[in-house]
Amino acid sequence: MADDPQRNFRSAYYEKVGFRGVEEKKSLEILLKDNPLDLEKLSTFSQRFPLPSMYRVHVWKVLLGILPPHSDSHNLVGSYRKEQYQDIREALKLESQVLPRCSEMSPPDEKNEDFLSISQAMEEIAENPVDCYWLIKSFITQFHTKFGxxxxxxxxxxxxxxxxxxxxxxxxxxxxxxxxxxxxxxxxxxxxxxxxxxxxxxxxxxxxxxxxxxxxxxxxxxxxxxxxxxxxxxxxxxxxxxxxxxxxxxxxxxxxxxxxxxxxxxxxxxxxxx
Missing domain, CATH: 1.10.472.80 (Ypt/Rab-GAP domain of gyp1p, domain 3)
Known part of the structure; x- marks a missing residue:
């Protein structure tokens, strides 16, 4: 059965067009069922797969579930207060595997004012906080990589x-x-x-x-x-x-x-x- 071309036609098709959707979905579903504090699994997933847009909201929720709260709650809708942009900042660090221990975390300081300003402006452009996170991530990453x-x-x-x-x-x-x-x-x-x-x-x-x-x-x-x-x-x-x-x-x-x-x-x- 493993060699039956009819059994795996979807995987073959997705790989042909450069989108390994079946494997990505299964991996992410397994991740979401596991303990959300398993940073190693999250990092492994983000390294193995380019993330399809349909799963971004799931990863955003996983990131928020891992991060310690910096406000009364992690809101996925509505406007952010300034303190809540730290969630986005720390989520970016988490994805990049540079998140410090909880005891080392500190509120945003002057060095992060550029990040906070761009984040606040991006909120006005994005339709929801999930899109806001991914737009901030892409914009800031490109800006610092290309123009740093x-x-x-x-x-x-x-x-x-x-x-x-x-x-x-x-x-x-x-x-x-x-x-x-x-x-x-x-x-x-x-x-x-x-x-x-x-x-x-x-x-x-x-x-x-x-x-x-x-x-x-x-x-x-x-x-x-x-x-x-x-x-x-x-x-x-x-x-x-x-x-x-x-x-x-x-x-x-x-x-x-x-x-x-x-x-x-x-x-x-x-x-x-x-």
Whole structure:
């Protein structure tokens, strides 16, 4: 019977098209019936199989079942409070097999503000918390893998392009000490999450996902250009930073459109620019 081609035609078909669905389903069902605290089995499953989207909700529930609670309950629907984003953060660590012992866990600190900002923005884009988790996982993983070495150099790129577009504004920012204090983390590490509204942010993130983190430089550049007169009238660096961290929200779509034009101007028609 083991050699009967009629018996295993589904497995053969799934493997032919690159989707080993039968084996994945059986493995995950076995995992879900076992003790959810068995991290080794969960890790083995995630290493053996590319995860089909239909099973993502199950793995999300397994992850939440393993993680210690950081709030009153693990909600699979509704809005998250800031503390609940730690569930997502620790779930990502668990999947990556770098989750510390419970005694070593601590609430999010300043080093995790970029993660939290992106997570909160992604919640507005995703339809539910499960999709939110997988979108955050993919976006942050790609961003750090592809652009981790480039992000520290983006402030210098911004200075270069500002010298080409508005050298007077650059001199002003240098002279009053604001250039070194611009909200680079908000712009380049948070990818403008918490700075731009959802509609504008999605257009920027589309470019980042398609392979360019340099679009972040041109969005920052266009923000400076768009508010040049306002910035030239501010003499203290803290005033500049306060304004740039709370820019008006009504014309951000226009800013992003102009930023994309500048991106094309300096980079041609980049498909996978840095």
């Amino acid at each position: 070495d480039s992000v520290p150099h983006l402030p210098k790129s911004l200075e270069h392009y500002l010298s080409q577009e508005e050298p007077g504004l650059l001199s002003h920012l240098k002279n009053n000490g604001a250039l070194a204090q611009l909200p680079y983390n908000l712009w380049f590490r948070h990818c403008f999450a918490g700075c731009l509204p959802e509609s504008s942010l999605q257009r920027v993130w589309d470019k980042v996902i398609s392979g360019s983190c340099k679009i972040l430089v041109f969005v920052a550049l266009e923000i400076l250009l768009s508010y040049k007169i306002m910035l030239l009238g501010i003499s203290r660096p803290e005033g500049v930073v306060k304004f740039l961290c709370n820019i008006p929200q009504e014309n951000t779509d226009a800013i992003v459109t102009k930023a994309i034009d500048l991106w094309h101007k300096y980079c041609g028609t980049p498909i996978h620019a840095m």
